[in-house]
Amino acid sequence: MRRPSVLLPVVVAGWLILMGLPFDGGSVLQAQAPAAGVEVASSPTSAGGAASASGADEGRDWRQVLPGVTLGAQLRLRTERRRNFRFDDTQSGNDEGFLLSRFRLGLTWEPNDTVTGVVELQDARIFGETAISETRAPNIFADQLDFHQAYLDVRAPDAAPVPLAVRAGRIKLSYGAQRLISPLEWVNTARVFDGVELTLGEGGRTVSAFASRLVPVTPAGINDHRPTPNRMFNSQLHGIYAADDGLVPGAAMEAYWLLRREARMGDAVHTAGARVDAVFGPWRIDGEAARQTGRYGGSPHRALMVHVGGSFTTALPGRPRIGAAFNAGSGDDDPGDGVHGTFDNLYPLNHVYYGYMDLFALQNLRNVEFSVETALPARSSLRVAWQDFTLAAPGADAWYNAAAGIVHRAAGPDVSSAVGSEIDITLRVPLRQISLEMGYGRFIGGAYLRDADFKLRSADFFYLQTVVGF
Ligand SMILES: [Ca+2]
Numbered sequence: 021m022r023r024p025s026v027l028l029p030v031v032v033a034g035w036l037i038l039m040g041l042p043f044d045g046g047s048v049l050q051a052q053a054p055a056a057g058v059e060v061a062s063s064p065t066s067a068g069g070a071a072s073a074s075g076a077d078e079g080r081d082w083r084q085v086l087p088g089v090t091l092g093a094q095l096r097l098r099t100e101r102r103r104n105f106r107f108d109d110t111q112s113g114n115d116e117g118f119l120l121s122r123f124r125l126g127l128t129w130e131p132n133d134t135v136t137g138v139v140e141l142q143d144a145r146i147f148g149e150t151a152i153s154e155t156r157a158p159n160i161f162a163d164q165l166d167f168h169q170a171y172l173d174v175r176a177p178d179a180a181p182v183p184l185a186v187r188a189g190r191i192k193l194s195y196g197a198q199r200l201i202s203p204l205e206w207v208n209t210a211r212v213f214d215g216v217e218l219t220l221g222e223g224g225r226t227v228s229a230f231a232s233r234l235v236p237v238t239p240a241g242i243n244d245h246r247p248t249p250n251r252m253f254n255s256q257l258h259g260i261y262a263a264d265d266g267l268v269p270g271a272a273m274e275a276y277w278l279l280r281r282e283a284r285m286g287d288a289v290h291t292a293g294a295r296v297d298a299v300f301g302p303w304r305i306d307g308e309a310a311r312q313t314g315r316y317g318g319s320p321h322r323a324l325m326v327h328v329g330g331s332f333t334t335a336l337p338g339r340p341r342i343g344a345a346f347n348a349g350s351g352d353d354d355p356g357d358g359v360h361g362t363f364d365n366l367y368p369l370n371h372v373y374y375g376y377m378d379l380f381a382l383q384n385l386r387n388v389e390f391s392v393e394t395a396l397p398a399r400s401s402l403r404v405a406w407q408d409f410t411l412a413a414p415g416a417d418a419w420y421n422a423a424a425g426i427v428h429r430a431a432g433p434d435v436s437s438a439v440g441s442e443i444d445i446t447l448r449v450p451l452r453q454i455s456l457e458m459g460y461g462r463f464i465g466g467a468y469l470r471d472a473d474f475k476l477r478s479a480d481f482f483y484l485q486t487v488v489g490f
């Protein structure tokens with residue numbers, strides 16, 4: 021077995037070299053800032069160096085390679101250690117240890133106030149893995165140098181009667197709390213779409229409409245729209261998303277309609293939903309609900325999701341924030357009734373919501389979370405979270421992981437719904453030139469694993485991640 025430990029000196033050397041370069045640590049942290057509604061730092065980086073560089077209006081620094089053209093780059097390294105992830109030590113991939121590298125190089129062209137062009141290349145690699153394929157398409161671990169983003173933004177001038185913006189090309193889509201649509205920056209290749217996004221309005225009141233096609237990653241070739249064996253990677257995604265934070269003071273309100281379409285496999289999943297995110301002093305309350313109709317695999321599709329969450333920020337040193345959440349995604353309780361009832365999780369950031377070990381999607385799931393997050397000295401922070409997972413339809417529908425892949429499908433009415441619980445501990449330390457994040461997760465299996473005769477009933481996860489960019 022190849023061990024990632026042999027790569028450690030290479031990683032350390034890389035850090036030291038990068039720390040010696042005149043990078044602007046501030047923009048790294050900026051790039052790490054959570055998106056709206058996403059509360060933890062495992063949340064996406066921004067569009068990488070290209071986008072963060074566009075904010076550098078000091079001008080005339082060395083990043084400005086031509087008039088109006090800015091260079092940006094970002095390197096992310098993450099080692100992961102996974103133990104018992106298949107709950108069976110005779111299965112390949114039960115234990116994995118690997119190093120992920122992701123390098124992005126972008127150019128931002130801003131000839132005037134109304135036009136921006138972005139081209140960003142990405143090289144993503146995995147080292148030291150045992151059972152993970154670095155060549156299979158679609159791939160989320162590896163992609164040899166390829167176009168990650170390439171788009172043109174055109175905005176109406178400030179004096180225009182209608183504030184309108186159009187983005188077209190290879191783009192990232194991010195909406196709401198990213199429970200259904202996210203750039204999924206946690207994953208090594210991240211997620212991009214080819215499409216057009218139109219936004220009407222500005223400030224706190226916008227309506228966006230988009231038409232797009234997911235871009236599956238082919239590690240050794242150009243990423244295009246060739247069909248893959250996975251319906252989610254072959255799909256078109258279209259939507260209309262309205263957001264308003266002025267209707268109710270202190271609250272962001274959103275409503276949306278989404279369509280995921282994969283004609284070859286008979287999918288046309290419509291999602292209609294709404295979301296609210298309100299802050300009242302130290303309290304924050306948020307909720308989201310969505311209903312799905314249409315067709316899945318040629319059958320009628322009827323499914324639901326709901327999220328209710330709240331947090332309280334205390335006045336104690338470090339301002340610890342105590343949070344709780346309930347999340348549910350419907351399952352299919354009768355595989356023989358001709359109606360598909362498993363919620364279609366679409367293109368989410370499940371990592372930050374249903375356990376950092378990525379063992380769950382919002383499909384056939386009921387999830388309760390309690391968390392505490394606190395600031396520590398030197399701008400570092402600590403988060404501890406506990407999650408409980410039960411299946412909505414344990415004997416009829418499957419247990420789905422964060423990528424909506426089936427972990428296990430149990431059969432029979434006597435299977436417990438209690439899959440287990442997970443503890444995640446995450447420490448973030450922003451150093452001068454780089455940001456550092458490490459985490460440990462432990463999954464403790466419940467009665468479901470006993471009833472379904474799992475060989476092993478617990479799993480462990482550790483990671484260490486650094487991001488440097490300019
Ligand atoms: Ca490629």
Ligand SMILES: [Ca+2]
Pocket residue numbers: 352353354355356357358359360361
């Ligand atoms: Ca059914």
